[in-house]
Amino acid sequence: MHEMGIVRNIVAIVSEHAAPQRVKRVRLEIGKLSAVMPAAIRFCFDLASAGTVLDGAELEIIEIPGRARCRSCGKELALAGLMLRCPCGSRELVKIAGEELNIKEYELEAA
């Protein structure tokens, strides 16, 4: 369950930045091709944030759909998985979106 490690990173980065103030909300960006499950992130977040300035914070997750550019025909296409091919027949796809694992922003509790 690598999500726990990822959530520990999130808590470490945000708490280092925000402390000693308390955090009310964190917004993440998770690509649909990133092999990270938002549900598992939510599950781990409460555990990992307990006792930190993120304790009780709301987690907002924006999922980014996969997109790729075809090396053969140059067109962009939606990529729902890693095993797809371009309508032109080529499998030489360059991923351009969907692998994001970012912390976009956080909101502090009102003082």
Next chain:
Amino acid sequence: MCGTCGCSDDANAMITNLQTGEHAHLESEVRPSPAGVSGSHRHDGHDHSHDHAHDHDHGHDHGLDGSAAGRTGAHGATVELERAILQKNNELAERNRSWLRGREILALNLVSSPGSGKTTLLERTIRDLGGCVPFSVIEGDQQTANDAERIKSAGAPSVQINTGAGCHLEADMVMRGLRELKPAPGAVVMIENVGNLVCPALFDLGEAGKVVILSVTEGDDKPSKYPHMFSAAELMILNKIDLLPHVDFDVDKCIAHARETNPGISVVQVSARTGEGLADWYDWLATRRSQTSEAAFGI
């Protein structure tokens, strides 16, 4: 838990240097533990006590440095962070990569399911090539130093990293392993990741490339089931081919599955037990080593 003395808790990662017998607990920068000091000690029959508790008293003075405390009003302010979640791991991985590249060291991240024969393949490789190729091995497992012991017996220096509750190696663990091993310029560092086809794909260790090992006792559709790993690898080693007559594994289908997700993946078919096909793996290694020495000078 430390397998030798039982100190510390299960979640802590630990490193054992097989050459010196020393082991130490790894305190990760990205996995803050409430009370953890990295304590190193040698086991030679003496008593030792573990007192890892200490007060954390980090001063937080964020007045002018652009972080949160300097810019908040009465309302809950929103702070734009725009930070990669794995940034720390990625930065440490880049440091490892530069360190290795400058020394013309080829580092490979070996990934597979548990039981694919990674350690057996490494033992055989070290025995066959160890005379002319200086190998160093970083072994990752949740528990025990069994694999590092096997590598040491095969003739290569090794460190064992026990990830405890963790299911993959991270860049800081490899950095620590390199510090212990001090591989010589031109060496080959084999990083045997924890047996797992999911998480190791996400964590860059600073390696030159990933090699995925799949044994024919597994399903031939595994590349389709675990596409992240197979799309991240540059070489697939099909192991245990001596067992092909006894299993329903379709080699062509397996390679087709792998190329479906990664058209550029190279494939070698070997039996680490009988030695069949190993020459192809050794050729691949030799080519990769010469590329590494060329890359060191940016050629």
